[in-house]
Amino acid sequence: MSYSECTYHGEQESYHCGYCEGKKQKSRCTHGASFSTLTTEDYQSLMFRGWRRSGDYCYKPVMREICCPQYTIRCDVGRYRLSRSHRRVLRRMNEFLHSGETPKANNKAATGASAATASRQANNSNIGESRPVETTAAASAGASASSLPPVGGDVGGGAKVGAGEADLAALEDGAVSGRGRLRLGKARQKRWERRLKKLRATAAAAAAASGDGADPETSLKATLSAYRARRAARAAARAPKSLDQMLQPPAEAKHRLRVVLLPSAKREFDSKSEHSLYERYQMRIHGDSKADCDYRQFYRFLCKSPLVYAKRNNRWIGSFHQQYWLEPENRLIMVGVVDILPDCTSSVYVFYDPDYAWLNLGTYAALREIQLTKQLGLPHYCMGYYIHDCVKMRYKGAFEGSELLCPETYTWHCLRTVCAPKLHLSGYCRFAPSDVPDAISAPVPVSELQVALGHGSANFMPYSQMERMLSGRPSLLAMLAELAAEFARLVGPECARRIRVRFC
Numbered sequence: 001m002s003y004s005e006c007t008y009h010g011e012q013e014s015y016h017c018g019y020c021e022g023k024k025q026k027s028r029c030t031h032g033a034s035f036s037t038l039t040t041e042d043y044q045s046l047m048f049r050g051w052r053r054s055g056d057y058c059y060k061p062v063m064r065e066i067c068c069p070q071y072t073i074r075c076d077v078g079r080y081r082l083s084r085s086h087r088r089v090l091r092r093m094n095e096f097l098h099s100g101e102t103p104k105a106n107n108k109a110a111t112g113a114s115a116a117t118a119s120r121q122a123n124n125s126n127i128g129e130s131r132p133v134e135t136t137a138a139a140s141a142g143a144s145a146s147s148l149p150p151v152g153g154d155v156g157g158g159a160k161v162g163a164g165e166a167d168l169a170a171l172e173d174g175a176v177s178g179r180g181r182l183r184l185g186k187a188r189q190k191r192w193e194r195r196l197k198k199l200r201a202t203a204a205a206a207a208a209a210s211g212d213g214a215d216p217e218t219s220l221k222a223t224l225s226a227y228r229a230r231r232a233a234r235a236a237a238r239a240p241k242s243l244d245q246m247l248q249p250p251a252e253a254k255h256r257l258r259v260v261l262l263p264s265a266k267r268e269f270d271s272k273s274e275h276s277l278y279e280r281y282q283m284r285i286h287g288d289s290k291a292d293c294d295y296r297q298f299y300r301f302l303c304k305s306p307l308v309y310a311k312r313n314n315r316w317i318g319s320f321h322q323q324y325w326l327e328p329e330n331r332l333i334m335v336g337v338v339d340i341l342p343d344c345t346s347s348v349y350v351f352y353d354p355d356y357a358w359l360n361l362g363t364y365a366a367l368r369e370i371q372l373t374k375q376l377g378l379p380h381y382c383m384g385y386y387i388h389d390c391v392k393m394r395y396k397g398a399f400e401g402s403e404l405l406c407p408e409t410y411t412w413h414c415l416r417t418v419c420a421p422k423l424h425l426s427g428y429c430r431f432a433p434s435d436v437p438d439a440i441s442a443p444v445p446v447s448e449l450q451v452a453l454g455h456g457s458a459n460f461m462p463y464s465q466m467e468r469m470l471s472g473r474p475s476l477l478a479m480l481a482e483l484a485a486e487f488a489r490l491v492g493p494e495c496a497r498r499i500r501v502r503f504c
Helices: 040-047 084-099 106-113 116-122 166-178 186-210 216-238 273-284 293-302 354-359 361-375 389-396 415-423 464-470 472-499
Strands: 004-014 027-040 052-054 059-063 073-074 256-263 310-312 316-325 331-341 344-354 379-384 404-405 410-412 450-453 501-504
Touching: 004 472, 027 040, 027 410, 027 472, 040 059, 040 331, 040 472, 084 361, 186 216, 273 293, 273 331, 273 344, 273 354, 293 344, 316 361, 331 361, 344 354, 344 361, 354 361, 361 379, 379 389, 379 404, 379 450, 389 415, 404 415, 410 415, 450 464, 450 472, 464 472, 472 501
Parallel strands: 004 501, 344 379, 450 501
Antiparallel strands: 004 027, 027 059, 052 059, 073 379, 073 404, 256 316, 310 316, 316 331, 331 344, 404 410
């Protein structure tokens, strides 16, 4: 039976924040633990309590003390609908695959010559960025609730075709029987009256041409029915395509995008090629030095994972790298690191070839991962953390169905309708109603913890047994009791029973 095992480091403080670049008085403050093994069930439980992983290190921000409160964000893929901006991203990719041409207007972004452009491209790249300390983000700026797409706005991008089917039925009935007039806007009413006049003339001409004394009213009904059929056919042809339809490769394309999903721990992919791409991305998009993105750092951050692979419902879950190869050049242009968990997928990081930044590859990868989530039959796609007043994070609010985790009750709430109005007033907010009991401060019994003392120690035992062993060392026992209570409260009762924890 698989189990989770970690070394708990307690509260960690860093005086550098990559999101606000130290512009705020508070500093970054997190609780952290290094995991040697971590089951997907345990990691999902931790993530739904505000935890996040970076390599084998898991951390949870101290929300009330941190300079930039980070809220766990996920997208309900069942509620997700393509927005106009997302359709533009998909169309741009399909046009490039079909023609192979690079728009001249985007040459500057494609070459990475403009630092401002590269920074904007980075805003859409790191869907689930999870580096706790060394994050190199764009400078933050104030963001209002109006920066998010409007609630109930047009997310389909479909063309308006005038009156709907119900309107047409009522208009047809009124035109034939002369009963009343449908309440429409003045412009729409005038357009319909002009159209109806032409339809009456067409029906009268058809009745006269038939020569069999056809009833003009019967002819008008037939003409209106034919008009409705033509409108319905046009509306069906202009209906917006679904995500799956827009991700279909274009016919007779000059390029083909080959997407490959590989387990990150089984070394079935060429990590050297990935590292070369990662190095170019970090240096040109984020401005890192070559030493900051060497192979060791790359492997520790994106390849090393404590997640235990398991098979659930005839599919493997764990840590994966989703590679995007441009054919026939056989060129790796993007990699998305994603964790597949029992009830969701979780984006860890995305990096891409800066020469193709004009394709908005970060957003494209997110749309691909939403499609993957749907194909796996999972309900949610987790996008890491959301910081409301950080420009870098605004794009996450554009995903229809986005929800934020309440930091006090660990319940999910709609970003647009519930969270954004509150976050516009305060950086730290409780989203749940006041009558919902707190979960963050609820004590969790430590008696069922499996604990060990000392770095590298594998001598795990029940907490009660360890307590008896340390009865003659009151200072050490007091320190252990404090850390154990803190750890159990942060991970919750389920994980407290399952995770073996080492205190140093």
